[in-house]
Amino acid sequence: MHVPPIHSLTQTDWQLAELIQREAQRQHDKLRMIPSENYVSTAVLEATGSVLTNKYSEGYAGRRYYEGQQLVDPIELLAIERAKALFGVEHANVQPYSGSPANLAVYLAFAQPGDPVMGMSLPMGGHLTHGWSVSVTGKWFRPVRYDVRRETGRVDLDQVRDLARRERPKVIFCGGTAIPRTIDFPAFAEIAREVNAILVADIAHIAGLIAGGAHPSPVGHADVISTTTHKTLRGPRGAMLMSTAEHAAAIDKAVFPGLQGGPHNHTTAGIAVALHEAGTDSFRAYAHQVVANAKALAAALIERGFDLVSGGTDNHLILIDLTSKGIGGKPAAKALDRAGIETNYNTVPYDTRKPFDPSGIRLGTPALTTRGLTEAQMPQIAAWIDEVVSAAVKEDEAVLDRVAGEVRELLSGYPMPGWAPQP
Ligand code: DSN
Numbered sequence: 001m002h003v004p005p006i007h008s009l010t011q012t013d014w015q016l017a018e019l020i021q022r023e024a025q026r027q028h029d030k031l032r033m034i035p036s037e038n039y040v041s042t043a044v045l046e047a048t049g050s051v052l053t054n055k056y057s058e059g060y061a062g063r064r065y066y067e068g069q070q071l072v073d074p075i076e077l078l079a080i081e082r083a084k085a086l087f088g089v090e091h092a093n094v095q096p097y098s099g100s101p102a103n104l105a106v107y108l109a110f111a112q113p114g115d116p117v118m119g120m121s122l123p124m125g126g127h128l129t130h131g132w133s134v135s136v137t138g139k140w141f142r143p144v145r146y147d148v149r150r151e152t153g154r155v156d157l158d159q160v161r162d163l164a165r166r167e168r169p170k171v172i173f174c175g176g177t178a179i180p181r182t183i184d185f186p187a188f189a190e191i192a193r194e195v196n197a198i199l200v201a202d203i204a205h206i207a208g209l210i211a212g213g214a215h216p217s218p219v220g221h222a223d224v225i226s227t228t229t230h231k232t233l234r235g236p237r238g239a240m241l242m243s244t245a246e247h248a249a250a251i252d253k254a255v256f257p258g259l260q261g262g263p264h265n266h267t268t269a270g271i272a273v274a275l276h277e278a279g280t281d282s283f284r285a286y287a288h289q290v291v292a293n294a295k296a297l298a299a300a301l302i303e304r305g306f307d308l309v310s311g312g313t314d315n316h317l318i319l320i321d322l323t324s325k326g327i328g329g330k331p332a333a334k335a336l337d338r339a340g341i342e343t344n345y346n347t348v349p350y351d352t353r354k355p356f357d358p359s360g361i362r363l364g365t366p367a368l369t370t371r372g373l374t375e376a377q378m379p380q381i382a383a384w385i386d387e388v389v390s391a392a393v394k395e396d397e398a399v400l401d402r403v404a405g406e407v408r409e410l411l412s413g414y415p416m417p418g419w420a421p422q423p
Contacts, residue, residue: 024419029408031341031381035317035364036177036205036231039371040270041277042418048236048270056262060252072265079268082275083240086211088219091248094271095255095263096239099204099228102255103129103173104137105241106224109254110198111170113140118164118197119173120155121145123347123355125319126176127202144169148349153180153310157187164195174222175202178346178362180313182215189221198247200224204239206315208232208366211278212287215315223247232290232316232366234283235274238267286369290316293365296375300382309348309360317364321348327393329358335392336361339400340407341384371414380410 010017027039040048052075058065061073076094083092096102111117117137119130124147128135131143144167146160155174164172172195174188185201192199201218207227209215218225225242229235241251256263277283291314298312301320309319322332329345336343346362353359365373368381384403391399 024416025421028416028419028421029340029411030337031407031411032367033341033343033363033365035362035366036228038231038234038366039417040230040234040236040274043277044234044236044270044273045418047273048266050266050269052265052269055265057265058256058262060256066262072268075265075272076263076268079272079275082272082279083242086275086279087217087225087242089225089242090245091243091251093241093251093255094238094268095260096241097260097264097267098237099127099202099226099239100129101259102226102228102239102241103127103200103202105251105254105259106171106198106200106226107137107141108258109247109250110224111141115141115171116144116167116169117141117171117173118144118146118160118167118169120176120179121147123351124148124176124349125178126173127204130173130176130202148310150350153349155179155181155184157184157191160188161191161194164191164197168195169197171200172197173200173202174218175204175206175226177205178309178317178319179205180308180310180315180317180319182314183218185216185218185221192223198223200226202226204228205231205317208234208278208283209287209291209315212284214287214291224251229271229274232287233274233278234286234366234370235278236267236270238264238271240271289374290365290369292375293369293373293378294318296378297365297382300379301385304382304386306382306386316366317362319346319348320361320363321359322361322389323359325389325393327389328353329360330356331392332389333361335400336385336388338397338404339384339388339391340404341381341388371411371416373414377410 056066057072061077079094080092117131120126122132129137131138144163149156172192199222201222204227206215209232210217229238243251294313294316298318307321333343333345343361343363346360347358348360351359
């Protein structure tokens with residue numbers, strides 16, 4: 001049964017209940033390797049599905065626009081204190097609805113429409129909200145974009161410095177969505193300081209690794225830290241902005257009333273639970289295991305002739321350039337999905353193909369590490385990926401179904417938090 005059970009939903013809305021049950025089974029049976037996804041704990045599920053969803057709380061603790069905040073205030077303060085303690089920051093705002101609104105609040109706090117803002121180009125591994133042209137951040141501000149070096153796949157800090165000196169951005173984002181290497185926060189901070197820009201570390205992908213000590217922290221380097229809470233941090237879908245005390249008021253004012261209305265209190269509670277869990281020794285071990293698994297998988301993929309952007313990984317994420325395998329990222333990701341291995345197709349730096357049909361796939365180890373897989377299983381996973389990609393090239397569908405069965409069989413020995421198949 002689902003934990004917590006969904007008896008009432010089954011009685012009142014069987015159609016939806018059945019879809020949820022099937023989604024749970026799907027998550028149970030597949031190797032979920034989209035690097036921005038995870039499995040939350042039963043405790044996070046419980047907090048997120050609680051009566052806190054019933055309450056409006058516009059404002060901040062002690063300064064709300066609605067009555068009845070006797071318990072919401074301490075819940076939000078608990079989440080804030082836990083964020084401050086876990087990451088060692090002076091200020092935390094736990095109200096942003098998700099990563100994109102969190103980043104938009106940063107622009108509102110520190111830039112005016114038309115100002116130059118700087119971030120990593122989306123096809124190089126950045127995020128839409130770091131000034132990409134189709135995003136409001138690229139339309140209402142003047143984006144300045146940096147790349148990775150063609151030869152190394154790593155951020156070109158010389159280019160970042162040159163662009164920053166020339167364009168004088170108000171805000172510089174470091175971090176992104178497809179960066180397999182350690183982010184050099186001190187180097188970005190030096191550049192931002194030189195041009196008097198606000199440095200924002202978008203740690204959405206690596207927040208859990210930082211909390212667990214498996215990636216260096218931006219604290220002491222970045223003025224503002226933006227993160228979602230549902231990736232490696234293993235919380236509910238939400239976000240946080242953290243900063244030095246100096247920027248606290250600007251951040252808070254930008255989130256509310258600048259951008260959002262009432263915070264999602266059930267999410268705040270789920271974030272508080274996740275932050276509590278992330279402070280434990282077992283989470284520390286988890287964060288290190290995520291990286292160990294990714295490194296083992298990268299080594300096994302390289303052994304099988306796969307080209308990895310930047311030649312490997314330092315974190316939870318691997319970006320495979322499939323050009324040499326004679327297949328695009330999209331058909332490969334679709335074949336892998338059918339074979340029970342969930343990834344996403346992704347551009348690779350300097351991609352010659354279109355974003356909707358790019359050359360790469362992006363995969364990672366946060367979710368499968370939560371299931372309990374270790375380095376021991378990574379060669380098998382690389383072998384399946386290799387077999388499926390070759391089968392996709394030859395359009396041999398029987399292989400995909402066989403691998404899906406083998407994946408299911410492996411995962412049946414690794415429980416999924418929050419749900420178990422019915423006996
Ligand atoms: N959608 C997130 C990711 O998959 O990385 C970024 O917003």
